Amino acid sequence: MTQSRRVSGSSNPAGLQALESALERDFDRLQYPKGDWLKPRRSSSGEVVLDVLVVGAGQGGLAIASALRRERVESVLLVDRNPLDRAGPWLSFARMRTLRTPKHVTGPDLGLPNLTIQAWYEAQHGEGAWEELGLIPKETWAAYLSWYRRFLKLPVLPDTTVEALTWNEEEAAFEVGLRGSDGTAQTRFARRVVLATGIEGSGDWCVPSFIKDALPRTCYAHTRWDIDFDALAGKRVAVLGAGASAFDNASVALEHGAASVDLFFRRPKLVDINPYRWAEFVGFLKHHGDLPDADRWKFIHKIVEMGQLPPADTLARARDNAGFTLHPGAPWTQVQPAGKGLAVTTPKGTSEFDFAIIGTGFVTNLKLRPELAGFAEHIATWADRYTPPAEQAHADLLRHPYLGPAFQFTERESGAAPYLRHLYNFTFGGLVSMGMGGSSISGMKYAVPRIVAGITASLFLEDKDVHFNTLQAFDTKEF
Numbered sequence: 191m192t193q194s195r196r197v198s199g200s201s202n203p204a205g206l207q208a209l210e211s212a213l214e215r216d217f218d219r220l221q222y223p224k225g226d227w228l229k230p231r232r233s234s235s236g237e238v239v240l241d242v243l244v245v246g247a248g249q250g251g252l253a254i255a256s257a258l259r260r261e262r263v264e265s266v267l268l269v270d271r272n273p274l275d276r277a278g279p280w281l282s283f284a285r286m287r288t289l290r291t292p293k294h295v296t297g298p299d300l301g302l303p304n305l306t307i308q309a310w311y312e313a314q315h316g317e318g319a320w321e322e323l324g325l326i327p328k329e330t331w332a333a334y335l336s337w338y339r340r341f342l343k344l345p346v347l348p349d350t351t352v353e354a355l356t357w358n359e360e361e362a363a364f365e366v367g368l369r370g371s372d373g374t375a376q377t378r379f380a381r382r383v384v385l386a387t388g389i390e391g392s393g394d395w396c397v398p399s400f401i402k403d404a405l406p407r408t409c410y411a412h413t414r415w416d417i418d419f420d421a422l423a424g425k426r427v428a429v430l431g432a433g434a435s436a437f438d439n440a441s442v443a444l445e446h447g448a449a450s451v452d453l454f455f456r457r458p459k460l461v462d463i464n465p466y467r468w469a470e471f472v473g474f475l476k477h478h479g480d481l482p483d484a485d486r487w488k489f490i491h492k493i494v495e496m497g498q499l500p501p502a503d504t505l506a507r508a509r510d511n512a513g514f515t516l517h518p519g520a521p522w523t524q525v526q527p528a529g530k531g532l533a534v535t536t537p538k539g540t541s542e543f544d545f546a547i548i549g550t551g552f553v554t555n556l557k558l559r560p561e562l563a564g565f566a567e568h569i570a571t572w573a574d575r576y577t578p579p580a581e582q583a584h585a586d587l588l589r590h591p592y593l594g595p596a597f598q599f600t601e602r603e604s605g606a607a608p609y610l611r612h613l614y615n616f617t618f619g620g621l622v623s624m625g626m627g628g629s630s631i632s633g634m635k636y637a638v639p640r641i642v643a644g645i646t647a648s649l650f651l652e653d654k655d656v657h658f659n660t661l662q663a664f665d666t667k668e669f
Contacts, residue, residue: 297634392619431549478625596644
């Protein structure tokens with residue numbers, strides 16, 4: 191079992207400063223071609239038209255913005271509904287102690303050794319510190335992303351929600367309504383929009399209707415929600431689901447003094463094989479999106495069918511608590527109020543609890559996304575493009591968007607919404623189309639260059655006449 195071990199001692203500001211100086215030299219050496227190639231644009235009323243607006247300033251959004259800057263796409267803005275440097279799950283609903291991803295995985299660094307989390311960590315804690323660290327603590331990852339944003343000077347507008355996107359034909363740009371947490375509103379125009387909105391970015395977190403319809407909201411919470419764990423002290427807690435987050439929440443409840451936690455799942459035993467570890471090779475990570483449809487579907491269906499497991503240390507953390515009980519082969523067939531709590535019925539009987547934590551993940555459904563309210567009916571899904579064999583049927587996978595080769599949405603009906611090719615989906619919803627890109631650190635090394643190449647290609651093609659005119663007018667003498 192791999193445990194995370196923090197390196198003792200305070201961080202070293204001088205070491206971090208030296209790393210940043212080295213990075214500045216790296217960027218100076220790699221800045222070819224240096225010239226600006228995108229002309230600033232303004233709307234008919236004088237507002238700046240961004241080249242790219244990125245919705246989501248978590249790991250994916252930051253890495254995309256960084257890569258765009260390296261390709262001299264300077265007019266970029268990231269927008270996030272969370273406070274600054276609190277995007278993503280790491281400091282909110284992620285209740286594990288460490289990342290589940292092996293620490294040697296790279297991603298946001300985009301091929302620069304000095305930009306890796308290893309270099310950042312060693313600069314502060316000294317040579318050899320990385321080897322002493324087990325898995326990466328989630329707070330360490332969040333701190334790395336915060337430094338990444340600050341050092342690269344990536345422009346983030348925090349505490350801001352993106353409203354329903356519209357396409358402005360006159361401006362040839364998306365019109366993006368933004369609303370701050372203080373109620374202030376503004377509109378921005380952007381030639382391209384990237385949705386880097388995380389795991390649930392192509393749908394929403396899901397509580398089964400038979401639970402929502404039967405129980406008062408005070409009796410349960412989804413693993414994604416804010417939970418008052420202190421209030422669970424001395425209580426009997428039921429957890430539904432066998433994924434890693436279900437075990438994380440079970441552990442936190444017990445660590446806050448819950449009298450007992452019973453975790454129920456439908457499989458006859460826990461999944462103990464992780465297909466995501468199989469997937470960590472160049473062929474799959476880089477080229478899943480290049481496979482024929484039948485093969486893309488077959489690979490992802492098999493990975494989903496194999497199921498999600500709790501990592502070894504996650505399982506051990508839960509089992510270290512005396513009040514923890516596993517119930518395999520015990521799907522919930524009925525729930526109902528019982529006193530101030532609830533009664534859970536499975537094929538093995540009925541038990542009463544004070545509170546339930548629901549670890550049933552998320553559902554893919556573009557119609558649930560407020561930013562896509564005006565577009566969802568025009569976006570092609572896998573159900574529109576592919577009919578799997580009966581033995582590979584999967585309703586949720588069929589609702590995944592059918593993306594183009596650079597993560598762009600495609601039209602359900604040709605010609606009905608051509609602007610969708612300028613809207614990119616960098617979320618878990620790209621799983622069938624693009625594999626581990628989107629919301630996975632594992633796939634970021636190949637997914638970010640792919641989406642950025644697609645964006646820069648589309649911008650160049652759209653401006654090709656402008657560029658040809660500059661060629662015709664080019665008269666710089668060599669001698």
